[in-house]
Amino acid sequence: MAENGEGRRFPTGPLPVSVMIHRLTRPAFRKRSPAGALLMADWAAIVGPALSAVTQPLRITAGTLTLACAGPVAMELQHLAPELISRINAHLGRVAVERLRFVQQAIAGSAPPRPPPRPVVLPGDVEARLAAMPEGELRDALAKLALGVYRKR
Secondary structure, three states: OOOOOOOOOOOOOOHHHHHHHHHHHHHHHHOOHHHHHHHHHHHHHHHHHHOOOOEEEEEOOOEEEEEOOOOOOOHHHHHHHHHHHHHHHHOOOOOOOOEEEEEEOOOOOOOOOOOOOOOOOHHHHHHHHHHHOOOOOHHHHHHHHHHHHHHHH
């Protein structure tokens, strides 16, 4: 069927969606490929919950998948790269990823920052013993140790 309407049974009738789909999707696919969108949507199912918690796909360009990694995960992923690439390509149904590129970056949705530690009150006898000690590095070190011990209780 011709795109301009020639050869259609009813030339003045509406065009089928299949004729218009390419024009409609071209701007969206120019920004993000269908393989990249599918990869980002199914990332947890492809790599599993452990790796999806510390990695995030950023983009696919010219066969290279750029992954954001949290912490020292990039080293582990370099060793898993052949297996990871084959799992990704098997999920997509074609060879879309040939190489992996790692970027150190905080992962969206990762653990929020820890709250500040709550104030610690030392028992009276510990306070008295620290107060009886002479000023200096030893007293400061013991006070810091006491705060660490009683913070965990």
